[in-house]
Amino acid sequence: MTNLRSVLTVCGLVLAASAPVHATSFTATLTSIKITARPGQVQTREFHLTLDKAQLKTRFKAHMEDWWRSEDGAQSFYDEPGTLTRSCGRWVTLNPVEVDVLPGETMTTRLTVEVSSEAEPGGYWCVLTVDELPDPLAVLEGVGIRFLASVSVGVFVNVGEQQRAAEITGVEILNDSAVVKLRNDGNTPLAIEGRFEFVKPGATEPTAVVPLIRNLLLTQPIRTGAYSAKLPDDTVLPSGRYLVRAIIDYGVDHYIGTQREMDVVRSVPIFAAKNN
Numbered sequence: 001m002t003n004l005r006s007v008l009t010v011c012g013l014v015l016a017a018s019a020p021v022h023a024t025s026f027t028a029t030l031t032s033i034k035i036t037a038r039p040g041q042v043q044t045r046e047f048h049l050t051l052d053k054a055q056l057k058t059r060f061k062a063h064m065e066d067w068w069r070s071e072d073g074a075q076s077f078y079d080e081p082g083t084l085t086r087s088c089g090r091w092v093t094l095n096p097v098e099v100d101v102l103p104g105e106t107m108t109t110r111l112t113v114e115v116s117s118e119a120e121p122g123g124y125w126c127v128l129t130v131d132e133l134p135d136p137l138a139v140l141e142g143v144g145i146r147f148l149a150s151v152s153v154g155v156f157v158n159v160g161e162q163q164r165a166a167e168i169t170g171v172e173i174l175n176d177s178a179v180v181k182l183r184n185d186g187n188t189p190l191a192i193e194g195r196f197e198f199v200k201p202g203a204t205e206p207t208a209v210v211p212l213i214r215n216l217l218l219t220q221p222i223r224t225g226a227y228s229a230k231l232p233d234d235t236v237l238p239s240g241r242y243l244v245r246a247i248i249d250y251g252v253d254h255y256i257g258t259q260r261e262m263d264v265v266r267s268v269p270i271f272a273a274k275n276n
Contacts, residue, residue: 024132024149025052026101032154033111033128039159040117046108047128047153053104059133061098062109064089065152067127068218072226081126086220088157089126091115098133113157121160123188123219127152162188166217166250168258169224173244176267177228178210180246184223192217192227194248194255198237198264206245208237217250234266 028049035043051058066083069076081089093112101107111128129152163186170181178196193214197206210229217225231237245259 024058024147025055026050026058026149027052028130028151028153030151030153032156034156034158035113036158037113037115039115039119042112042114044113045111047111047130049101049107049109049130049151051101051103051105051107055103057100057102059098059100059135060107060130061133062094062128062130063097064092064094064155065127065129067125067152067154068221069216069225071222071224072228073215078127078129084220086122086124087126088113088115088124088155091124091157092126092128092155094128111155113155115157115159119159121162121187122158123162124157124159125189125218126155128155156189158188162186164188164190164250164252166190166192166248166256168246168248168256171244171246171258171260173231173262173264174228176231178231178244178246179226179228180212180248181224181226182217182248182250184217184219184225187219189219190217190250191215192225192248192250194246196229197245197247199243199245201241201243201261207242208232212248231264231266237264237266239264239266 026049029047033045037043049060064081065078066081066087066089067076067078068084081087091113095110099107129150132149134148165185167183167185168180169183172179182192184190191214194212196210198208199206210231212227212229215227241261242264243259243261245257247255247257249255
């Protein structure tokens with residue numbers, strides 16, 4: 001998967017005016033945890049977090065969450081395990097859950113995944129989130145901000161036959177971006193990547209090729225998604241009429257694609273409009 005909250009997310013806690021801003025520094029497992037299992041089978045994996053040597057002793061707490069994204073990918077949502085019927089969060093037991101980590105040392109959290117014996121074929125997912133806990137005994141001088149770190153990684157469990165199927169439902173140009181809309185018609189999350197090609201009418205080679213960055217298309221609670229790629233500078237792709245092709249790779253032995261002739265109108269910077 002794409003990594004979820006793989007960049008540290010922070011929340012500020014106002015403590016009191018000239019104290020330096022402090023943020024905990026560490027390295028952690030950021031690649032998704034992927035498991036293929038049968039109903040009733042038990043598998044284990046590990047998550048590692050190493051506290052930088054220059055840090056103070058820090059306490060961390062691990063827990064499982066359900067995760068999904070809005071249709072346009074602009075928002076991510078987190079909730080208790082079991083919120084989604086395709087959640088694997090209820091199958092996961094963590095050990096340890098809460099631990100103090102000394103400078104330079106590594107926290108290892110073991111994930112024991114016991115797949116439900118009633119699990120239907122398909123893909124299940126959740127996230128492991130590890131939060132820094134505030135030290136109630138810490139005393140800081142002055143007023144400042146204490147940042148608490150949080151890191152999440154995706155957990156994906158494939159059970160039985162995975163049916164991968166997707167359909168392109170639309171292509172459009174919006175605000176200097178190319179957008180392709182997709183629907184997941186299978187039973188498992190899909191990794192979506194590909195490209196847009198812009199071909200002048202009558203031409204054989206594209207004027208510009210714009211890559212689509214790898215992302216996810218889930219099966220619930222929303223099985224549709226809109227994926228965008230920023231258009232290149234107008235010196236590379238000027239305004240005009242183009243045959244716009246969207247070519248999508250979703251992890252099977254063939255690509256899917258669609259094409260549509262449309263006008264590409266590049267925005268004019270405000271300062272340029274005033275000068276004219």
